[in-house]
Amino acid sequence: MKISYECGPCFLRQAREAMDLSTDDEQLKMEIMEDIFKYLSTRFKEDTNSNKTGSMMHKLIKEKTGCYDPYFKEKIEGNEIALKYLPDVKRILDKDDSLENYVKIAIIGNILDFGAFTLDDDIESVIKDSLEKDLVIKDIEEFENSLKSNDKVLYLVDNTGEIVFDKLLLSKIREYDLDITIAVKSEPILNDACMAEALDAGLDEFGEIVEIGCGTVGYVDSEISDEFREIFNNHKFIISKGMGNYEGLTEIDLSSKEIYFLLCAKCNTISRDIGVNLHDMLLFKK
The missing domain is CATH 3.40.50.10880 (Uncharacterised protein PF01937, DUF89, domain 3)
Incomplete structure (x- = not known):
């Protein structure tokens, strides 16, 4: 299934929650969110696969925080x-x-x-x-x-x-x-x-x-x-x-x-x- 416009805020909500569960480092969370904005700015298009986009975002958070099971x-x-x-x-x-x-x-x-x-x-x-x-x-x-x-x-x-x-x-x-x-x-x-x-x-x-x-x-x-x-x-x-x-x-x-x-x-x-x-x-x- 392809993304809709509503997937954008949902991705960002998931990113915030995953980061909050992964680290207390506010500066690191700011850096990760900047990276997520950069990633979404090139990938968030009408024909984008919703699953792969979300998966890559969570992978980025795990790698940056070192927390591989935030939930x-x-x-x-x-x-x-x-x-x-x-x-x-x-x-x-x-x-x-x-x-x-x-x-x-x-x-x-x-x-x-x-x-x-x-x-x-x-x-x-x-x-x-x-x-x-x-x-x-x-x-x-x-x-x-x-x-x-x-x-x-x-x-x-x-x-x-x-x-x-x-x-x-x-x-x-x-x-x-x-x-x-x-x-x-x-x-x-x-x-x-x-x-x-x-x-x-x-x-x-x-x-x-x-x-x-x-x-x-x-x-x-x-x-x-x-x-x-x-x-x-x-x-x-x-x-x-x-x-x-x-x-x-x-x-x-x-x-x-x-x-x-x-x-x-x-x-x-x-x-x-x-x-x-x-x-x-x-x-x-x-």
Whole structure:
């Protein structure tokens, strides 16, 4: 997906937050912001890839500050929030254990995103409200047909915290007797899940966990490893969590894939691109 004008202030907001989490050196932050302005002044154009631009900005901040996991504490907080709501979520599934409900819960987990929300946003209130909402786009029948007709699936996870809810959907998918491969980031980026967080959450109980070979905002095709490209190419059926993966995957040819996007539309640019309202929850085949 290409950037819109609204991505500009979002990039700068993310840069400020990442710097504040990385260092207390005000002079260094000033120097880094100057570098970011220079970078964006040459790259911020209509045909620019949003994921790659954001990834390069975060890489610059990491290299300049020497802090390679700025959102470490926020990832812990994300897990704590998810675990807090897990009993409520399980009660919902006890009443209705339909595939659609498992999908909805996994998408609600996608709200735990410090790339889209600010550190000061009341994410817990958004989760509470979302528990009462229905999916706006729900290609459930097609999704279940893919679960029944394939023998393996590649599951691209997104955020730490969110993966606590992903476990519930993975347990449901396993009922369809598929081999599950779970893809995580190789290096920290925002509050995205890496191997350590995935193992801590127990995702290895449901399938093999693999790394994509980079630490990018969402999926950036030019940055993934040869090993992961082979895995990606060898999977016809793919489940993609989150906006970042949507932004990156819509940049490449997916005509040979059965790919389903599970996300909450947390920004206006994504909402307009898909044709939905802000905060709508979606399961759709691309």
